[in-house]
Amino acid sequence: MKGGPAAGGTPGTAAIETHGLGKRYGSQAAVDKLDLRVPAGAVFGFLGPNGSGKTTTIRMLLGLANATSGTASVLGQAMPRALDAVLPRVGALVEGPAFYPYLTGRANLHRLDAACPYAPTATRRVRVEEALDRVGLGAAAGKKVKAYSLGMKQRLGLANALLRPRELMVLDEPTNGLDPQGTREVRKLIASLAHDGTTVFVSSHLLAEVEQICTHAAVMRAGRLVAQGTLEELRSAGQAKVTILTPDAGAARTVLARLGLVPGTVEPVNDGAGPAAVTAVLPAAAVPAEDIVEALVGFGVRVRGFSVDKGSLEDRFVELTGEGFDVAR
């Protein structure tokens, strides 16, 4: 086992790479033709609404579930085949923590560490204590897990992933159930792991969180990958939007239409008493923003406000995954 945390850190190589990865449950494709590439050293946000296939993908990457099609390689090795060589270098939190309720947090970690034949026995005690301290569970480690709160279990799950120096961390919704301090601690933790050269693969649907900690992201929708790249690429791929505040909404729409833009709905501001907001997406190839203002003014539209928004990750996310609240399937 290669111990150094920097081992996976050579830029340009991929920590995770999948080609046409697919998983079917009966007739339903939970993951479909997934081509994912997680560069080594990245903090990679894996986004997607509920039921979009994030956890299923993680299960396949860890060799828990068999892919029905396609291939996956983790840390440069083909995945279910090189399982024994790869998994000791990967820390994982999959779909929430799970422990033996009648054992203490510390005993649980001892047991899970002992489950791996490659884990050095001599350093186990020290490693367990370090991991517990790292997630702030040092004081509660002697408590039975059945007496843990949700957040404490989540922390213990993270401690389990941190038992050994890892080259890759696969964390499925790591901040689920954590208090604000815990969430911040996890962010710090991920940052420090990344600093040490560990690749971090975080699945989440919390966009703010991803925006704060990730360098890269991918977006899933109903089992398919709809976007991936650096955070910057994703944001800029989002279409800019122009918003005009005006009492002459109808005229503004006409002008926008003439300029080749597609005006959106008119949203009244201040219960219809004041000006209304007219929006339109602004494709990259469209007319420059200043020309729009010029055209509006020239047409006699009273412009009270004008703004061009570059598009947030949230907009981009909603754009990619659809507005509806209901899960896809």
Added chain:
Amino acid sequence: MLAVLAAVPVLIAVAVRLTNGTRAGHGPVFLDRITGNGLFVVLTSLVLCTPLFLPLTVGVVSGDTIAGEAGQGTLRYLLAAPAGRARLLLVKFAGTAAFTLAAVAAVVLAGTAIGLLLFPVGPVPLLSGDLVDAWTAEGRILLVGAYVVLSLLGLGAIGLFISTLTDVPVGAMAATVVLAIASQVLDALPQLDWLHPWLFSHWWLGFADLLRQPVEWSSFGSNALLQVGYLAVFGALAYGRFTTKDVLS
């Protein structure tokens, strides 16, 4: 569970002590001999436990092996550790075997202790009518214990296989116990005598052959062969199932 098993000989011994014995031919085999010799407490307990209590506990433990971990969610973390699927299966079976040993040991030790405490102990008459001294008899009892442990290994393997089929431990336990009972019911139907030598429970009470003079080893051999066969077949099935299974719990 071990405590419950250990309670069986104690209950028997106390009951016999209080009622001052039973006549021959009434109640389970050997019950009538207890007042004369405390070592018969163990044998009576084993006769009582082998068809029901012991398979019950072995069924519970073996049915829980994989399904219990799956139901709790810990299975995915064990496999991600990585524990290795074949290795985990082996460890789980070893655990079941160790429990079986402990369960039988609980009955034998508790039975010997309570028998020594409440009744006289002396030379023991074997089934053939010959007497052997108490030490030889205790040796035979240990041999019987080993036989019973061996007898239950096949059931352990079956439980392990069933446990890989489901994420619901109670289901696996119940299925294993039901199989153990069904096997004995089938074994009691003379119409199915062609099937009897193939039933894993067929030799369960064959430990009586170790209490004859001289010891009749053929049932020990047949039983060992049968159990090894069950172990091989259901071990292979469990391996096939568990190493190809999607862990989705």
Added chain:
Amino acid sequence: MSRRWVRWMPAAAMPAIVAGVVLAGPLQAQAPATVPARTAAQVLALAVASHPQPLSGTLEETADLGLPQLPAIATGGASSQSGAAGPAAGLGQLVAFLTAPHTARVYLDGAGSQRVQLMDSLAERDVVHHGTTVWTYDSAANTATKYTVSNPLRPGAATGGLAPPSSKPVPGVATLPPMAPHDANQVPGSPVQTPAAIAADILKNLDPGTAVSLGANVTVAREPAYSLELVPRTAATLVAKVTIAVDANNGMPLRVTVQAKGQDKAAFEVGFSQLTLAAPAASMFTFTPPPGATVTNSAVPLPQRSSGKTLDGGKAPVSVSGTGWAAILQAPAGTVPAGMTSTPVLAQLLQAVPGGHALSTSLFTVLVTPDGALYAGAVPLAALQQASAAR
């Protein structure tokens, strides 16, 4: 995908391996033995001249008489106080013996000391014969009974092999030989007899009504053996064929198989499954009742084998009509107490037929007339009814 398939390989292969092991075992055991070629007459002579061997062995007895199969409990397999048992219990025992398979260990020292251990489930019945004393011990009832053999082993019989043909043949009950404690092959009071003892009973009644031939050589308990086949020439009997496996080395009968007409499975078979030709330890033949056992010193003669004859208590004169395989045994009126045919055990077995109640098996038939007379033989029921009507 292919990897998953490979994982199932052991599971697919294992039953095949198990089947292979199971099938290979008997195949090896039945490897054709090379034995000197002999004619049927030579094998017959070899068997008749054979000496009782010192041996320890395991006997397997099976019967398939087409009787209803009763659970062991119903036939009271455990209560076998042979001397004290009533006639009904005796018949219950008989049924248990005729339907359930038995395994018994036999120890003979070749000079008259004998021990038979009938291995029941969680119990054992022992018969220990040494000198003029016979002990029976029943572990389930924890009873021991001591008998004195009235006519001890004749020195001549002990060393002289099978007894010479008797003057009064009773071949119809060949499978249920009357107890005759004058032969070193027969164990007095034992419920299971050795193939040698049964073969002796059959061979001593051999007459021209039987076609004797040799079948393919067999291996019994790893001993190469000739297969002596006795086929009744008469059509009046239910017996189709009797096969005696005769040890090629010493002429000892190792297995007796009785085939009934119209039935593929042997109607009755007793043979060694395991055999060691060496004198057992002398301690095997000394018996002291264990403390706690109920001990009886029997004044009455040794109880006879559980056969139809126990019904008459040995007192009523039994006569024989017919000859050879089709002989019919008759016991006069009053042999069977009135009302006995309606006892639960018998009611299950007996059918009401014209002329009384009958027990019909594939190998023999018993008829009890309303006045309590008893007819039995290895013949169809009609023959018994005829005999009963003719009286």
